[in-house]
Each structure stands twice: as structure tokens, then as C-alpha cells.
Amino acid sequence: MNTPAIELRSVTRRYDDGPPALHETTLSIAPGEAVAILGPSGSGKSTLLNLIAGLDRPSGGTVTVDGVRVDKLNEAGSARYRRxxxxxxxxxxNLLDDLTVIDNVVLPAQLSGTARGAARRRAGQLLDSLGVARHAAAYPGRLSGGERQRVAVARALMNRPAxxxxxxxxxxxxxxxxxxVKRLLNDLHADGQTIVLVTHDLALAQACATRTIRLVDGRVVADDTRAVAAGRAR
Incomplete structure (x- = not known):
């Protein structure tokens, strides 16, 4: 059996003396899954995302991503983990308006110490595959919203994240x-990318994910999987 890409065990997050933002949450996500986290405002979606990303720490329980105990990382370790x-x-x-498109995409590789030439080749390949290579020398403010989101995806994929x-x-x-962007997420999933999509939009979840997890008041109230269409199989 494959090791989970993400595993939360009895995770609770409290911010004050009120009800927890996330309560005793246990879930496992396999490599290559495309999962949508659904729920109304205040349901715990952002808290869950921040815990997986290492931007926050649980008050109790464990968070493991790609073999890393995220809940045990210090600040520097969390930054390396995200990188x-x-x-x-x-x-x-969240693109930097004073950098060109290609420089925005290259930035994560520069922070990880990748050689400049290799980083720019990788960035060029990503921009080409995402259909925005012609904008490599442009600044983000000159692009449409859809084009900027494609650039943001290229940046996110720069270091081949798990x-x-x-x-x-x-x-x-x-x-x-x-x-x-929906088509792009589907293509990435078909190529085997593990995706966790946080949204309140059911139509987006149905278009891009084969599993939906619904949160209400910090608790998982539904976890549903649907069949993968033939064109979206790995």
C-alpha cells in the first residue's frame, strides 16, 4: 500500500477559548489524488490548508506530508518544507509586479539554490506547457487574470512539488x-500531480476533483469519492 501523500491524525486547532477552528480531524490523501475541501466560511477550510502548508501548527494531533512531520517543524524548517x-x-x-513573468516563475528555484541557467530553462518549459511563454518578458500587470493564474501555477510547479x-x-x-484554470488543474491531475483544492464552489470541486471532503464547524461531515473519467486517469 502506498504511503499517504497527506495524513492528519486527530488534528485540532484552537485560537482562543471558543470552539476549535478544526476539531479531531483525521484524514488521509493518497499520492496523485485531486481532493476538494468544501465548506462555508468559518468551516475550517483555511485552517486545514494552513496546517498542511506548515503556515500554522495544530493544538493537538499530527500532520504528515510526503513523509515530513509538518507539525514538528520550526520556522526555518517550515520554510524549507514549503520550498x-x-x-x-x-x-x-500573489505575483510580484516589479518582476517579469519569467523572473516570477524562476524565484522559487533561486531560493532553493538551483543554477540560474537550469532554473530559466525549467521556467521556460513550464510557461510553454501552460501556454503563456509569449509573455515571459512581460510584467504581470499586463496579463489577463487567467494568464496571471497560469503564471502562478508555473511558479508553484517550479521546484516539482509533491x-x-x-x-x-x-x-x-x-x-x-x-x-x-479548471482545464489546467484537470491536466495536472491527469499527469499525476497531487492536488488539494480549497473552495466554497461546488461546481469547481465537481470539475476538478474526484474526491470531496466537506467541513462544517471544524469537523469533517462528508468524504465522497467519485469514479475517475477515462481521460483523467493517471
Whole structure:
């Protein structure tokens, strides 16, 4: 049996004396799965994402990602973990406006110590495969929302992460651009990328994930898997 890509055991996160943001959550995600985390505002989706990303620590329980005990990492260890293991895609892109597209994409590789030439070759290949190579020398502000999100995905994939985390990746996009990003996530899943998608949008979850986990008040209330379509098999 494959080692889980993500494993949470009895994870609780409290921020004050009120109800926990996440309560006694246990779940396992296999390598290559595309999983959507659904729930209303305040359900614990962002807390769960932050715990997996090593941006927060549980009050109790364990978080393991790709063999790393994320809950035991110190600040420096968490930064290395995100650099080496995690690619993150955000609702508002988080690109650096004063860097060109290719320099935005190269940045994670530079931080990991990859040689400049190798990093730029990798970035060029990613931009080409995502259909935005023609914008390599442009600045993000000149691109459409869909194009900027493709650049953000290229940056997230730069260091070949074990896990891609997507936080409302179509939330700031128009319908056409959102459809482009949905197709892109499907293609990445078909290529074997492990994806955790956090959203309140059921249609996005149905389009991009083969498993949905629903949170309400910090608890998992549903965990459903549907058959993988032939065109999306690994």
C-alpha cells in the first residue's frame, strides 16, 4: 500500500477559548489524488490548508506530508518544507509586479539554490506547457487574470512539488478564465500531480476533483469519492 501523500491524525486547532477552528480531524490523501475541501466560511477550510502548508501548527494531533512531520517543524524548517514540497496557488495570484513573468516563475528555484541557467530553462518549459511563454518578458500587470493564474501555477510547479495547494484559484477570475484554470488543474491531475483544492464552489470541486471532503464547524461531515473519467486517469 502506498504511503499517504497527506495524513492528519486527530488534528485540532484552537485560537482562543471558543470552539476549535478544526476539531479531531483525521484524514488521509493518497499520492496523485485531486481532493476538494468544501465548506462555508468559518468551516475550517483555511485552517486545514494552513496546517498542511506548515503556515500554522495544530493544538493537538499530527500532520504528515510526503513523509515530513509538518507539525514538528520550526520556522526555518517550515520554510524549507514549503520550498521543497509544496506549490501554492492563491485566489489573487500573489505575483510580484516589479518582476517579469519569467523572473516570477524562476524565484522559487533561486531560493532553493538551483543554477540560474537550469532554473530559466525549467521556467521556460513550464510557461510553454501552460501556454503563456509569449509573455515571459512581460510584467504581470499586463496579463489577463487567467494568464496571471497560469503564471502562478508555473511558479508553484517550479521546484516539482509533491503537493499542489490551490486556495480558491478561480475566485478572482471571469467565467472564461476560470474555465481555463479548471482545464489546467484537470491536466495536472491527469499527469499525476497531487492536488488539494480549497473552495466554497461546488461546481469547481465537481470539475476538478474526484474526491470531496466537506467541513462544517471544524469537523469533517462528508468524504465522497467519485469514479475517475477515462481521460483523467493517471
Amino acid at each position: 521543497d514540497k509544496i506549490g501554492m496557488v492563491f485566489q489573487f495570484f 503537493l499542489l495547494l490551490a486556495d480558491e484559484p478561480t475566485g478572482a477570475l471571469d467565467t472564461a478564465s476560470g474555465a481555463e
